[in-house]
Amino acid sequence: MTLPPYSTWLEIDLEAIRSNVRRLAHLSGRPVMTILKANAYGHGLVEVARAVRQAGVPWIGVARVEEAFLLRQGGIAGDILVMGHAAPQQVSQAAQMGLTLTVYNPELAAAFSGQAEAAGLRLRVHAKFDSGMGRLGLPTEEGVDFVRLLHSLPGLTLEGVFTHLAEADDPVQPSVNWQVERFTALVDALASAGLRPPLVHAANSAGTIYFPHARFDMIRPGIAVYGLQPSADAPLPEGFRPALTWKARLASIKMLPPNHGIGYNYRYRTTREERIGVCPTGYADGLRRKVGVNFVLVGGVKVPVVGGMCMDQCMIQLDGVPRAKLGDEIVLIGRQGAAEISAEDIARVWDTTNYDVVCGLTARVPRLYLNT
Numbered sequence: 591m592t593l594p595p596y597s598t599w600l601e602i603d604l605e606a607i608r609s610n611v612r613r614l615a616h617l618s619g620r621p622v623m624t625i626l627k628a629n630a631y632g633h634g635l636v637e638v639a640r641a642v643r644q645a646g647v648p649w650i651g652v653a654r655v656e657e658a659f660l661l662r663q664g665g666i667a668g669d670i671l672v673m674g675h676a677a678p679q680q681v682s683q684a685a686q687m688g689l690t691l692t693v694y695n696p697e698l699a700a701a702f703s704g705q706a707e708a709a710g711l712r713l714r715v716h717a718k719f720d721s722g723m724g725r726l727g728l729p730t731e732e733g734v735d736f737v738r739l740l741h742s743l744p745g746l747t748l749e750g751v752f753t754h755l756a757e758a759d760d761p762v763q764p765s766v767n768w769q770v771e772r773f774t775a776l777v778d779a780l781a782s783a784g785l786r787p788p789l790v791h792a793a794n795s796a797g798t799i800y801f802p803h804a805r806f807d808m809i810r811p812g813i814a815v816y817g818l819q820p821s822a823d824a825p826l827p828e829g830f831r832p833a834l835t836w837k838a839r840l841a842s843i844k845m846l847p848p849n850h851g852i853g854y855n856y857r858y859r860t861t862r863e864e865r866i867g868v869c870p871t872g873y874a875d876g877l878r879r880k881v882g883v884n885f886v887l888v889g890g891v892k893v894p895v896v897g898g899m900c901m902d903q904c905m906i907q908l909d910g911v912p913r914a915k916l917g918d919e920i921v922l923i924g925r926q927g928a929a930e931i932s933a934e935d936i937a938r939v940w941d942t943t944n945y946d947v948v949c950g951l952t953a954r955v956p957r958l959y960l961n962t
């Protein structure tokens with residue numbers, strides 16, 4: 591098997607991404623806004639954007655204006671919503687680039703309108719409401735007055751209203767239903783006042799899959815697009831595929847005598863003569879400095895990381911794979927033969943989420959795109 595010319599790399603299967611997106615569109619019957627913030631959850635912003643556009647996705651959502659600028663610089667046309675906070679100084683450039691920004695209070699809306707007007711432009715906006723998440727957003731009860739204000743501001747064009755669900759990944763919780771009820775009351779009030787904008791959206795991946803009444807006019811999935819489950823309580827339906835595999839080359843193999851310290855501060859000591867390998871990945875690539883919980887796959891076998899995690903390397907115990915040789919493929923996330931380590935497996939031992947695992951994969955790890 592010929593490996594690519596790197597010590598470590600990510601393989602991103604863009605067909606898996608296209609197929610996951612089509613599945614979400616099909617199961618919801620709605621247009622999709624694919625969430626590509628945080629470098630497309632670590633998968634690579636522009637390449638994933640191209641793939642989802644190929645799959646027919648009309649909208650892309652990001653958290654920051656800088657992410658949207660990168661998309662435009664990368665040649666990504668079409669509708670892009672910046673869902674998080676933007677500085678008023680970013681408005682004129684955003685308007686020039688045809689981006690849509692989020693407004694969630696009257697002061698910010700007035701500042702955005704002023705900036706757009708001063709530049710002789712109109713800024714496209716979606717209004718964000720807090721139906722119970724306690725994060726960005728105006729209380730839904732103030733929605734009709736706010737939307738009226740937005741219509742009166744000459745620098746803004748209101749295209750949509752949205753909210754975000756706090757507990758959709760824990761489908762037994764009642765909060766999603768009352769969040770949706772509150773938001774629906776606002777949408778109905780806007781419709782009665784003749785103010786309902788064309789796009790109403792609320793559902794993240796778990797909301798889309800588990801709460802059909804949260805789908806409104808468009809769905810807003812992130813994690814499921816990458817083939818990763820929203821949570822153990824909200825698994826993906828059959829057919830979704832993880833897009834990302836993390837690989838490396840076995841950088842060294844040595845027999846070390848008993849009682850030999852391994853790595854900084856000797857957090858592991860050999861108990862007998864042991865075969866110790868080096869995996870050229872460390873915490874600066876996105877691994878965690880947790881001792882005794884990390885594993886990788888070598889020769890189709892799950893082997894333990896031993897000792898502390900270095901910045902660029904970690905040591906692995908190869909007694910279970912006597913045939914392993916220098917340069918062999920190591921899999922850190924993904925499948926090798928019949929064995930698998932998923933982002934969810936890693937999240938469990940790091941006491942975090944699969945979101946955190948993939949978003950933590952740092953920029954220096956090369957991304958290779960399959961099925962482009």
Ligand SMILES: Cc1ncc(COP(=O)(O)O)c(C=O)c1O
Nearest residue numbers: 625673754794795810811812813
């Ligand atoms: C406002 C908003 N919408 C949608 C999403 C996508 O969520 P998920 O990745 O759970 O599908 C996120 C992600 O956190 C978000 O912040």
